Amino acid sequence: MGSVVVSYKIFPADITVDFDELKKKIEGCLPKFASVYGFGVEPIAFGLNALIIQIKIPEDKSGVLDEVEKRLKGIDEISQVQPGMVRRISR
Known part of the structure:
Protein backbone atom coordinates (compact mmCIF):
# COMPACT_ATOMS: atom_id res chain seq x y z
CA MET A 1 0.00 0.00 0.00
CA GLY A 2 1.28 3.47 -0.82
CA SER A 3 1.57 6.58 1.24
CA VAL A 4 0.62 10.20 0.77
CA VAL A 5 2.88 13.20 1.37
CA VAL A 6 1.14 16.41 2.37
CA SER A 7 2.94 19.76 2.30
CA TYR A 8 2.01 22.42 4.83
CA LYS A 9 3.12 26.02 5.07
CA ILE A 10 3.51 26.84 8.76
CA PHE A 11 3.40 30.50 9.75
CA PRO A 12 5.12 31.22 13.07
CA ALA A 13 3.33 33.18 15.80
CA ASP A 14 6.29 35.56 16.06
CA ILE A 15 9.38 36.51 14.08
CA THR A 16 11.57 35.26 16.96
CA VAL A 17 10.33 31.64 16.82
CA ASP A 18 13.28 29.23 16.65
CA PHE A 19 12.59 26.91 13.70
CA ASP A 20 14.84 24.14 15.07
CA GLU A 21 12.76 24.00 18.27
CA LEU A 22 9.55 24.25 16.25
CA LYS A 23 10.62 21.28 14.11
CA LYS A 24 11.16 19.19 17.25
CA LYS A 25 7.72 20.15 18.58
CA ILE A 26 6.10 19.26 15.27
CA GLU A 27 7.82 15.87 15.15
CA GLY A 28 6.73 15.22 18.74
CA CYS A 29 3.07 16.12 18.21
CA LEU A 30 2.36 13.97 15.16
CA PRO A 31 0.20 10.85 15.50
CA LYS A 32 1.96 7.46 15.36
CA PHE A 33 0.89 6.84 11.77
CA ALA A 34 2.38 10.15 10.49
CA SER A 35 6.04 11.06 10.05
CA VAL A 36 8.04 14.03 8.82
CA TYR A 37 9.16 13.52 5.23
CA GLY A 38 11.02 16.84 4.89
CA PHE A 39 11.42 20.45 6.02
CA GLY A 40 12.10 23.69 4.17
CA VAL A 41 12.01 27.44 4.78
CA GLU A 42 10.26 30.00 2.59
CA PRO A 43 10.92 33.74 3.00
CA ILE A 44 7.68 35.71 3.35
CA ALA A 45 8.52 39.39 3.98
CA PHE A 46 10.69 41.66 6.11
CA GLY A 47 12.65 38.86 7.77
CA LYS A 56 3.99 11.27 5.19
CA ILE A 57 0.73 9.51 6.04
CA PRO A 58 -0.86 6.21 4.97
CA GLU A 59 -3.31 6.58 2.10
CA ASP A 60 -5.76 4.02 3.45
CA LYS A 61 -6.67 5.78 6.74
CA SER A 62 -9.57 8.20 6.90
CA GLY A 63 -9.59 11.44 8.90
CA VAL A 64 -5.81 11.60 8.93
CA LEU A 65 -5.44 15.11 7.52
CA ASP A 66 -7.86 16.57 10.05
CA GLU A 67 -5.99 14.93 12.92
CA VAL A 68 -2.58 16.16 11.71
CA GLU A 69 -3.83 19.73 11.17
CA LYS A 70 -5.52 19.77 14.58
CA ARG A 71 -2.28 18.77 16.28
CA LEU A 72 -0.22 21.30 14.33
CA LYS A 73 -2.65 24.11 15.22
CA GLY A 74 -2.31 23.14 18.88
CA ILE A 75 1.34 24.24 18.98
CA ASP A 76 1.61 27.72 20.56
CA GLU A 77 4.43 28.89 18.27
CA ILE A 78 2.26 28.33 15.17
CA SER A 79 -0.17 31.06 14.12
CA GLN A 80 -1.47 29.49 10.90
CA VAL A 81 -1.31 26.16 9.07
CA GLN A 82 -1.88 26.28 5.32
CA PRO A 83 -2.19 22.95 3.46
CA ARG A 88 1.08 9.83 -3.58
CA ILE A 89 4.38 8.00 -3.11
CA SER A 90 5.10 4.29 -3.22
CA ARG A 91 7.58 3.96 -0.37
Whole structure:
Protein backbone atom coordinates (compact mmCIF):
# COMPACT_ATOMS: atom_id res chain seq x y z
CA MET A 1 0.00 0.00 0.00
CA GLY A 2 1.28 3.47 -0.82
CA SER A 3 1.57 6.58 1.24
CA VAL A 4 0.62 10.20 0.77
CA VAL A 5 2.88 13.20 1.37
CA VAL A 6 1.14 16.41 2.37
CA SER A 7 2.94 19.76 2.30
CA TYR A 8 2.01 22.42 4.83
CA LYS A 9 3.12 26.02 5.07
CA ILE A 10 3.51 26.84 8.76
CA PHE A 11 3.40 30.50 9.75
CA PRO A 12 5.12 31.22 13.07
CA ALA A 13 3.33 33.18 15.80
CA ASP A 14 6.29 35.56 16.06
CA ILE A 15 9.38 36.51 14.08
CA THR A 16 11.57 35.26 16.96
CA VAL A 17 10.33 31.64 16.82
CA ASP A 18 13.28 29.23 16.65
CA PHE A 19 12.59 26.91 13.70
CA ASP A 20 14.84 24.14 15.07
CA GLU A 21 12.76 24.00 18.27
CA LEU A 22 9.55 24.25 16.25
CA LYS A 23 10.62 21.28 14.11
CA LYS A 24 11.16 19.19 17.25
CA LYS A 25 7.72 20.15 18.58
CA ILE A 26 6.10 19.26 15.27
CA GLU A 27 7.82 15.87 15.15
CA GLY A 28 6.73 15.22 18.74
CA CYS A 29 3.07 16.12 18.21
CA LEU A 30 2.36 13.97 15.16
CA PRO A 31 0.20 10.85 15.50
CA LYS A 32 1.96 7.46 15.36
CA PHE A 33 0.89 6.84 11.77
CA ALA A 34 2.38 10.15 10.49
CA SER A 35 6.04 11.06 10.05
CA VAL A 36 8.04 14.03 8.82
CA TYR A 37 9.16 13.52 5.23
CA GLY A 38 11.02 16.84 4.89
CA PHE A 39 11.42 20.45 6.02
CA GLY A 40 12.10 23.69 4.17
CA VAL A 41 12.01 27.44 4.78
CA GLU A 42 10.26 30.00 2.59
CA PRO A 43 10.92 33.74 3.00
CA ILE A 44 7.68 35.71 3.35
CA ALA A 45 8.52 39.39 3.98
CA PHE A 46 10.69 41.66 6.11
CA GLY A 47 12.65 38.86 7.77
CA LEU A 48 9.61 36.67 8.37
CA ASN A 49 9.92 33.08 7.17
CA ALA A 50 7.42 30.27 6.88
CA LEU A 51 8.32 26.68 7.64
CA ILE A 52 7.44 24.24 4.87
CA ILE A 53 6.85 20.76 6.21
CA GLN A 54 6.09 17.57 4.34
CA ILE A 55 4.29 14.88 6.31
CA LYS A 56 3.99 11.27 5.19
CA ILE A 57 0.73 9.51 6.04
CA PRO A 58 -0.86 6.21 4.97
CA GLU A 59 -3.31 6.58 2.10
CA ASP A 60 -5.76 4.02 3.45
CA LYS A 61 -6.67 5.78 6.74
CA SER A 62 -9.57 8.20 6.90
CA GLY A 63 -9.59 11.44 8.90
CA VAL A 64 -5.81 11.60 8.93
CA LEU A 65 -5.44 15.11 7.52
CA ASP A 66 -7.86 16.57 10.05
CA GLU A 67 -5.99 14.93 12.92
CA VAL A 68 -2.58 16.16 11.71
CA GLU A 69 -3.83 19.73 11.17
CA LYS A 70 -5.52 19.77 14.58
CA ARG A 71 -2.28 18.77 16.28
CA LEU A 72 -0.22 21.30 14.33
CA LYS A 73 -2.65 24.11 15.22
CA GLY A 74 -2.31 23.14 18.88
CA ILE A 75 1.34 24.24 18.98
CA ASP A 76 1.61 27.72 20.56
CA GLU A 77 4.43 28.89 18.27
CA ILE A 78 2.26 28.33 15.17
CA SER A 79 -0.17 31.06 14.12
CA GLN A 80 -1.47 29.49 10.90
CA VAL A 81 -1.31 26.16 9.07
CA GLN A 82 -1.88 26.28 5.32
CA PRO A 83 -2.19 22.95 3.46
CA GLY A 84 -0.49 22.78 0.10
CA MET A 85 0.31 20.00 -2.31
CA VAL A 86 -0.76 16.39 -1.73
CA ARG A 87 0.95 13.61 -3.66
CA ARG A 88 1.08 9.83 -3.58
CA ILE A 89 4.38 8.00 -3.11
CA SER A 90 5.10 4.29 -3.22
CA ARG A 91 7.58 3.96 -0.37
